[in-house]
Amino acid sequence: MEKIALNKEIILNATEEVIRRFGPDKANITDVAKSLKVSHAAIYRYYNGKTALWNAVTERWLTNLHAPSNDILKEDSPADIKLFHLLKEFAEAKHRSAINEPEMFANYIKLARSSMEVIEKSIEDGINCIKEIIVQGVKEGIFFTKFPHQAARAVYFATSVFFHPNSLEDPDRIQNLESVVNLLIRGLKNPNK
The missing domain is CATH 1.10.357 (Tetracycline Repressor; domain 2)
Structure with missing residues (x-):
């Protein structure tokens, strides 16, 4: 069960933290889901896989x-x-x-x-x-x-x-x-x- 209300911004913030901790090669969607205390399926509702999520993180970084x-x-x-x-x-x-x-x-x-x-x-x-x-x-x-x-x-x-x-x-x-x-x-x- 989801313990927090998710949105793309919350997921991107958590993904950045996971990437900081593990690096982009070792981090995965399960790590992001664990950090948010949600199932990995909850992340898939917003991003269709690791590539899409990592692309969104990269795009946000470049925009900033x-x-x-x-x-x-x-x-x-x-x-x-x-x-x-x-x-x-x-x-x-x-x-x-x-x-x-x-x-x-x-x-x-x-x-x-x-x-x-x-x-x-x-x-x-x-x-x-x-x-x-x-x-x-x-x-x-x-x-x-x-x-x-x-x-x-x-x-x-x-x-x-x-x-x-x-x-x-x-x-x-x-x-x-x-x-x-x-x-x-x-x-x-x-x-x-």
């Missing part, structure tokens, strides 16, 4: 990780400044997570490797944020491109090396990121301005 990006999109700044801030935030978000919660960061990296559809959605969300700023820049007459989505993809992939966990240890990472971003912004700028 990139939440500050939404504030940057709302900034009252010219597009070139906003784009610089956004790309720097993309790089710094994972760095902060690695420093503030190293065990969870390591766990999420493992989870992310097996959650390709979640990762692909996160990448597309990032590209769409960049596209929104590029469209703003075109309207402001700062950027020149006929294909904002293609330009956004190019900007994302040109800077994605700085978002990757392997880059976090590079002492010149921020300086290199800023150099690349400045180069990309110059490439997007309208030559008539």
